[in-house]
Each structure stands twice: as structure tokens, then as C-alpha cells.
Amino acid sequence: MSHRDEVLELFRIAASDREHGAAEIEATLIRGLLAIETGLRLKSLHKGLKMLAEGQPAMANLRAMAGWMAAVESPASCVSRLARRATVLEELPDRFAANAWPFVENSKVVVTISRSSAVAAVLEGAWGRGWLGSVVVLDGTASGRGADQARRLEASGRASSRPDADAPTWLDMAEVVVLVGADAVGRLRFVNSAGTRSLLGLARQREVETVLVADTGKDVEEDVLDELLGLSPLHREASDRAWPIFEAVPLDLVTARITE
Numbered sequence: 001m002s003h004r005d006e007v008l009e010l011f012r013i014a015a016s017d018r019e020h021g022a023a024e025i026e027a028t029l030i031r032g033l034l035a036i037e038t039g040l041r042l043k044s045l046h047k048g049l050k051m052l053a054e055g056q057p058a059m060a061n062l063r064a065m066a067g068w069m070a071a072v073e074s075p076a077s078c079v080s081r082l083a084r085r086a087t088v089l090e091e092l093p094d095r096f097a098a099n100a101w102p103f104v105e106n107s108k109v110v111v112t113i114s115r116s117s118a119v120a121a122v123l124e125g126a127w128g129r130g131w132l133g134s135v136v137v138l139d140g141t142a143s144g145r146g147a148d149q150a151r152r153l154e155a156s157g158r159a160s161s162r163p164d165a166d167a168p169t170w171l172d173m174a175e176v177v178v179l180v181g182a183d184a185v186g187r188l189r190f191v192n193s194a195g196t197r198s199l200l201g202l203a204r205q206r207e208v209e210t211v212l213v214a215d216t217g218k219d220v221e222e223d224v225l226d227e228l229l230g231l232s233p234l235h236r237e238a239s240d241r242a243w244p245i246f247e248a249v250p251l252d253l254v255t256a257r258i259t260e
Contacts, residue, residue, distance in 0.1 A: 011048030015055025021117030022059040040075040057231035060184030097125020108175040114140030114193035115149040116181025118213040127157040134158035140193035182214040200253035
């Protein structure tokens with residue numbers, strides 16, 4: 001297989017990945033591109049970027065990556081920037097875990113929703129620091145992959161998957177905190193799995209602390225959020241029954257944001 005074919009294959013895999021979070025997809029793609037850096041060609045990169053934009057239209061960090069890569073003037077400058085971004089992504093889980101530790105260390109239960117590699121990094125890091133608490137992962141939409149998140153976390157500590165309807169029970173417990181991730185963050189709102197707004201609204205009513213975990217690579221303008229929501233896929237139960245997988249959530253529903 002030629003180098004050019006290898007580049008397009010990396011983009012094809014990234015564009016069709018429905019098993020991992022945005023940061024994980026970005027990191028895997030960048031590692032692959034750096035591994036064949038001498039074979040990178042601008043024509044091939046641009047074709048791959050189009051593929052990525054069509055396959056992952058709602059992930060802000062992948063959108064940002066596509067934006068700057070489309071503007072690079074040479075493969076060498078592309079490789080240099082990819083290497084810098086790879087370093088940031090490599091350090092991201094540890095930074096998330098360290099920065100979120102003050103919010104988690106005194107809690108007994110963390111409630112989260114759907115799948116988020118950023119939230120997983122915080123919780124895995126907390127258990128690594130000796131945290132003895134447990135995690136409840138609400139499912140979110142049928143495509144929110146909350147059960148997948150719970151299975152990942154079970155490898156490091158006590159975690160369980162629960163339907164969204166169970167949220168009030170867990171939020172009424174003592175020493176609970178809510179952690180959520182995001183696919184994109186604007187000045188007033190952020191985008192996450194459908195069900196997030198309801199969870200945070202319940203938490204506010206019960207005066208439970210709510211924390212958003214999202215690196216600054218996911219920051220976008222407010223009008224871009226609307227575009228991303230318009231492009232996000234629908235979950236279909238039948239030909240006449242469908243609803244959005246993602247939703248916009250007011251930022252004022254979270255009490256703190258953790259970044260890198």
C-alpha cells in the first residue's frame with residue numbers, strides 16, 4: 001500500500017469511528033499521520049480532511065484540526081503542528097485528572113452521563129490517587145453509550161450503568177458531584193449527549209455541584225454550535241420515530257469547568 005493510501009485509510013478510520021470520544025479519535029489519527037510523516041502529501045491530506053468533515057461533522061476539535069490542516073503550506077509545517085498537538089493530547093488525561101481532583105476527592109458518588117473520554121480520565125485518575133468513591137453512568141440517549149462508559153470505568157473502580165430516570169435517586173445522596181463532558185463549548189452553551197440538560201437541571205434544584213470537563217480545543221463560536229447541532233446525527237427507532245443524539249446545554253447550569 002502506498003503512503004498516500006495509508007493517509008486516506010487513517011482518515012477513513014477516523015471519519016467512521018463511533019466507538020471512541022473526539023480526543024481519542026484525534027490522538028489516534030495524529031499518531032498515525034506522524035508515523036508516516038515522510039509520505040504525507042498535501043493533496044492526500046486535503047482529500048482526507050473532506051472525508052473527516054463529512055464523517056464527524058459534530059466534533060469541534062476535529063473540525064478545528066481540519067481547519068488548520070487545510071491551511072498549511074507544506075507537509076513539514078503540518079508535521080510540526082501535528083507533533084505539538086500530539087504532546088498536548090498525550091498530557092491531557094493527567095491534566096484533567098489533576099485539575100478535577102479538588103472537585104472529586106471529597107465526594108462519595110460521581111454521577112455522569114453518556115460516554116466521555118475526558119470524564120473517564122478524571123475518574124480513572126481519581127481512583128489512581130486513592131479515591132474510594134463510586135460512579136453512576138446514566139445512559140443518555142440510546143446512542144449515548146453510557147453502558148460503554150461504565151464498562152470502561154469498571155476496570156479501575158466501582159461503576160454502574162443506570163437509566164436516566166434513576167437520576168433523582170442518586171442526586172439525593174450525600175456528597176455527590178456531577179461530571180459531564182462536551183463535544184463543543186461556546187460562550188453561553190455547550191453540546192453534549194441528549195439528557196445532559198435534564199441532569200444538570202435536576203442537580204441545580206438539589207444544589208449539587210456540577211462540573212464540565214472539556215479542553216479548550218473544543219471552544220467554538222456560538223453560531224458554530226448551531227451549525228454543529230444541525231449536522232449531528234439522529235437516533236432512529238423506526239422510520240417515523242427519530243430524535244437528536246446531541247443537544248445544546250446552557251453553561252450557567254455548570255458550577256465549574258475543567259480544562260487542560
